[in-house]
Amino acid sequence: MLTLTFPATSRRLGLYPVVDSVEWIERLLGTGVKTIQLRIKDKRDEEVEADVVAAIALGKRYNARLFINDYWRLAIKHGAYGVHLGQEDMDVANLAAISEAGLRLGLSTHDNMEMDRALSANPSYIALGHVFPTQTKQMPSSPQGLNKLAEHIQTLGDYSTVAIGGISLDRVPAVLATGVGSVAVVSAITQAPDWRAATAKLLELAGTGDE
Ligand SMILES: Cc1ncc(COP(=O)(O)OP(=O)(O)O)c(N)n1
Numbered sequence: 001m002l003t004l005t006f007p008a009t010s011r012r013l014g015l016y017p018v019v020d021s022v023e024w025i026e027r028l029l030g031t032g033v034k035t036i037q038l039r040i041k042d043k044r045d046e047e048v049e050a051d052v053v054a055a056i057a058l059g060k061r062y063n064a065r066l067f068i069n070d071y072w073r074l075a076i077k078h079g080a081y082g083v084h085l086g087q088e089d090m091d092v093a094n095l096a097a098i099s100e101a102g103l104r105l106g107l108s109t110h111d112n113m114e115m116d117r118a119l120s121a122n123p124s125y126i127a128l129g130h131v132f133p134t135q136t137k138q139m140p141s142s143p144q145g146l147n148k149l150a151e152h153i154q155t156l157g158d159y160s161t162v163a164i165g166g167i168s169l170d171r172v173p174a175v176l177a178t179g180v181g182s183v184a185v186v187s188a189i190t191q192a193p194d195w196r197a198a199t200a201k202l203l204e205l206a207g208t209g210d211e
């Protein structure tokens with residue numbers, strides 16, 4: 001099998017909000033967030049292209065690591081910092097094209113087998129989830145829990161790692177104690193009664209990541 005390579009990203013990506021609009025990207029980059037993902041689901045490329053372009057421009061303006069979820073063709077076309085893909089996406093996306101374009105690649109994993117499969121692609125980071133039950137996405141698997149997460153982090157050594165799924169503000173210290181380099185959150189920010197206060201506290205705990 002052809003061995004692909006992707007540029008490295010920071011070993012610690014810090015707080016990593018995953019959001020569904022350019023408005024959220026702009027708000028959060030304005031607070032000092034340095035790792036962020038645009039995650040728009042189930043639209044045609046033509047419908048999301050303008051948002052992808054705007055998000056990438058904001059990422060560059062704020063000198064942030066902006067990952068595009070799913071829309072890897074648009075991410076290549078417009079020069080995103082990186083792309084995030086799931087296991088099913090791996091079957092259909094052209095990983096070689098992402099590699100050749102020099103984009104970072106993040107891959108989702110939910111168990112040991114998926115971790116091995118992801119590692120064989122040499123991605124820039126490995127996401128591990130879901131750690132806790134989540135209301136944000138229907139998951140076919142059970143939550144991994146903190147012990148399993150800690151085990152995976154040990155196995156992955158110096159790899160850049162991201163934890164996702166049900167990570168509320170009060171759970172962040174325990175998640176970080178596993179040694180994971182980043183906490184990815186949706187509802188902890190977007191459903192917070194005061195998103196600014198929530199983001200400030202999350203940044204205090206998880207940081208902005210390594211340079
Ligand atoms: C950082 C991060 N981790 C995991 C996911 C989930 O990606 P995926 O499995 O492709 O599912 P969708 O987000 O596409 O529904 C993610 N987006 N970000």
Ligand SMILES: Cc1ncsc1CCOP(=O)(O)O
Pocket residue numbers: 018129130133134135136137164165166167184185186187188
């Ligand atoms: C996109 C995704 N992938 C695995 S869990 C998840 C949703 C995480 O959302 P929340 O932080 O609200 O639990």
Ligand SMILES: [Mg+2]
Pocket residue numbers: 069070084085086089
């Ligand atoms: Mg996906």
